[in-house]
Amino acid sequence: MPKAYVFTRYGGPEAEALVERDRPSPGPGEVLVAVRAAGVNPVDWKQRTGYRRPGGDARPLPAVFGNEVAGVVVETGADVTGFAVGDEVFGNPVDGGYAEFALLPVAVTAHKPAALSFTDAATLPVAAATAYDGVRQLGLPAGATLLVTGAGGGVGVAALQIARDAGLRGIGVASEGKKDFVESLGAVHVPSGPGLAERLRAAAPAGVDGVFDLVGGETLEDAATVLEDPAKLITGADRETVAKLGGSPVERARTAAVLDEVGRLAAEGGLRPFVTRTFPLERAGEALRAVEDGHARGKIVIEVAA
Ligand SMILES: NC(=O)c1ccc[n+]([C@@H]2O[C@H](COP(=O)([O-])OP(=O)(O)OC[C@H]3O[C@@H](n4cnc5c(N)ncnc54)[C@H](OP(=O)(O)O)[C@@H]3O)[C@@H](O)[C@H]2O)c1
Numbered sequence: 001m002p003k004a005y006v007f008t009r010y011g012g013p014e015a016e017a018l019v020e021r022d023r024p025s026p027g028p029g030e031v032l033v034a035v036r037a038a039g040v041n042p043v044d045w046k047q048r049t050g051y052r053r054p055g056g057d058a059r060p061l062p063a064v065f066g067n068e069v070a071g072v073v074v075e076t077g078a079d080v081t082g083f084a085v086g087d088e089v090f091g092n093p094v095d096g097g098y099a100e101f102a103l104l105p106v107a108v109t110a111h112k113p114a115a116l117s118f119t120d121a122a123t124l125p126v127a128a129a130t131a132y133d134g135v136r137q138l139g140l141p142a143g144a145t146l147l148v149t150g151a152g153g154g155v156g157v158a159a160l161q162i163a164r165d166a167g168l169r170g171i172g173v174a175s176e177g178k179k180d181f182v183e184s185l186g187a188v189h190v191p192s193g194p195g196l197a198e199r200l201r202a203a204a205p206a207g208v209d210g211v212f213d214l215v216g217g218e219t220l221e222d223a224a225t226v227l228e229d230p231a232k233l234i235t236g237a238d239r240e241t242v243a244k245l246g247g248s249p250v251e252r253a254r255t256a257a258v259l260d261e262v263g264r265l266a267a268e269g270g271l272r273p274f275v276t277r278t279f280p281l282e283r284a285g286e287a288l289r290a291v292e293d294g295h296a297r298g299k300i301v302i303e304v305a306a
Pocket residue numbers: 041042043126127130149150151152153154155156173174175176178192193214215219236237250252291294295296297298
């Protein structure tokens with residue numbers, strides 16, 4: 001039977017297990033995909049703790065981990081047009097992705113450009129698409145300055161590149177060890193940690209035109225001090241603090257059109273996924289721990305044997 005990495009109750013890593021389960025069947029508007037790669041995101045372990053998206057429910061148990069995959073279509077459900085068995089695709093699975101098979105609603109599925117590996121394509125549906133949505137939401141003109149916190153992580157790395165592609169000047173807040181990494185993305189690096197507000201004032205004496213926060217808390221508060229217009233303050237990490245500061249959470253489009261766009265950017269070289277570590281499905285727990293420790297560099301991906 002096909003394998004999947006699941007959590008069996010809400011809690012810590014002890015709730016995780018590699019299990020065998022029946023191959024899922026695609027419902028209307030869904031395709032069944034043989035997974036080749038699954039991106040690992042902070043929301044994956046947060047869901048294990050019982051996290052709910054605003055207005056949503058916690059994942060029903062047992063739940064397969066994962067919210068972004070790339071793979072090959074092996075079956076199509078009713079009412080599916082535009083996708084056929086054998087197509088190479090990537091998207092947001094409806095019921096987990098750390099598995100040999102995953103169900104993708106076609107509304108959030110795109111064809112994988114041939115120039116992209118499955119591993120790289122699996123980083124796009126959550127991290128890169130969030131970065132794309134955020135940069136678009138801010139709507140800054142070319143030449144404006146965008147400050148990104150958590151700049152060395154999955155979303156931040158994509159945000160700085162998408163900003164650069166849009167002609168924006170990037171400032172990236174990240175730990176000292178990620179200085180070269182952030183600078184390689186064409187951004188000015190500002191070290192994170194105590195005293196951030198002063199360092200930001202020194203790096204951007206005239207202030208910044210937008211802030212895309214991916215850390216929250218004090219980092220978000222410090223970043224807001226160099227921004228004049230709170231409408232240009234967004235976060236993927238901390239709804240409470242951003243509301244207090246007059247900003248807003250990143251608005252996710254969650255459409256196939258955005259996936260097509262980030263796929264095109266990645267295939268054309270404007271968006272490098274920077275997969276820094278890969279793990280086989282059997283070691284999915286280690287992949288999760290590497291993200292759960294909060295200091296991932298670029299993206300971590302689970303590769304599933306064909
Ligand atoms: N709303 C949405 O749809 C959505 C989608 C995707 C992600 N998110 C959220 O956005 C956040 C970032 O996601 P991600 O995938 O980019 O995560 P990630 O890959 O784990 O990166 C997070 C980055 O934050 C930095 N960081 C951690 N603690 C920090 C601290 N105390 N001070 C300063 N920097 C710190 C780390 O960099 P250093 O090692 O340099 O400290 C790390 O590179 C998460 O909270 C995630 O849940 C939301």
